[in-house]
Amino acid sequence: MTYAGQLQESYPELAPRVEDLFLLEGHQIARLPDRAPRRELAVVLHAHPRLFRFFVVRHQPSEAFLSALMADHEPGIRRDVAECELALLWEIGDWIVYQRLPGLYDERANFEPGLTAIVDVAPVMGKVVIDAGAGTGQVAFAAAPVAKQVFAVEPVSALRSFIRDKAKLQGLDNVFVMDGFLHDMPIPRGAGEVLLTRQAIGWDLDAELDEVERVLGPGGIALHLTGMPHPVGPEDSFHSTLVARGYQVGSYREGGILKRRYWRQF
Numbered sequence: 001m002t003y004a005g006q007l008q009e010s011y012p013e014l015a016p017r018v019e020d021l022f023l024l025e026g027h028q029i030a031r032l033p034d035r036a037p038r039r040e041l042a043v044v045l046h047a048h049p050r051l052f053r054f055f056v057v058r059h060q061p062s063e064a065f066l067s068a069l070m071a072d073h074e075p076g077i078r079r080d081v082a083e084c085e086l087a088l089l090w091e092i093g094d095w096i097v098y099q100r101l102p103g104l105y106d107e108r109a110n111f112e113p114g115l116t117a118i119v120d121v122a123p124v125m126g127k128v129v130i131d132a133g134a135g136t137g138q139v140a141f142a143a144a145p146v147a148k149q150v151f152a153v154e155p156v157s158a159l160r161s162f163i164r165d166k167a168k169l170q171g172l173d174n175v176f177v178m179d180g181f182l183h184d185m186p187i188p189r190g191a192g193e194v195l196l197t198r199q200a201i202g203w204d205l206d207a208e209l210d211e212v213e214r215v216l217g218p219g220g221i222a223l224h225l226t227g228m229p230h231p232v233g234p235e236d237s238f239h240s241t242l243v244a245r246g247y248q249v250g251s252y253r254e255g256g257i258l259k260r261r262y263w264r265q266f
């Protein structure tokens with residue numbers, strides 16, 4: 001099944017509309033060349049010129065790509081436009097879910113193994129923990145009751161608000177939410193003791209692993225819960241990169257399935 005198909009199955013209540021595209025953030029507009037189907041995006045931009053102007057204001061470097069895309073593709077006729085809108089919206093449906101339905105996303109992202117998937121290789125008790133690519137903070141909230149402090153790094157503003165509200169509701173005053181990326185965290189060198197990711201690494205793997213090493217410093221432990229199947233299949237460049245950089249590989253169980261995790265002490 002395609003990624004868009006999986007999203008449609010998981011979030012039937014989403015009913016995405018073209019207006020949702022106005023919610024995209026600069027860092028997401030920057031990733032449209034990798035994520036959006038080309039012709040569909042071009043047809044949508046022809047049909048909604050305000051959207052083009054909005055994207056360019058939010059992420060100026062995308063102007064050249066978006067203009068060239070529109071020059072390469074004709075505008076669509078009415079029915080075609082509607083089909084292209086839907087195809088595009090579902091292809092980036094996760095971004096729309098983050099903005100519009102963070103509570104539902106949180107329910108469906110439930111991190112059922114919690115600390116049992118973490119502490120045997122990355123003890124977090126009394127430590128300064130970073131949850132990078134935190135989403136709604138599933139990992140941050142698992143760690144917070146026993147950690148000294150948790151820094152939840154997340155680029156999507158609606159998700160950062162969700163974590164802040166939830167921490168307040170739960171009376172947790174050791175969860176600190178910040179804007180950032182795995183390859184660029186607003187955290188000083190060596191300030192973290194344990195860095196965790198769950199299904200949130202690999203957009204730019206080498207740069208991310210460099211940044212993880214920077215924020216941890218000597219003695220720090222990184223653990224990446226990938227959500228990928230265990231054991232590893234042949235010719236897996238993600239796996240080879242992590243192993244070449246000194247990570248160990250193992251499994252954890254989630255939803256009755258064995259998944260892959262990587263960890264390393266620096």
Ligand SMILES: C[S@@+](CC[C@H](N)C(=O)[O-])C[C@H]1O[C@@H](n2cnc3c(N)ncnc32)[C@H](O)[C@@H]1O
Binds near residue numbers: 153
């Ligand atoms: C699949 S979700 C996982 C969220 C969370 N870790 C969880 O377990 O539910 C991936 C998260 O990474 C965030 N993200 C996307 N690009 C990122 C990047 N370059 N650096 C850090 N986080 C990123 C997304 O906004 C999203 O919240």
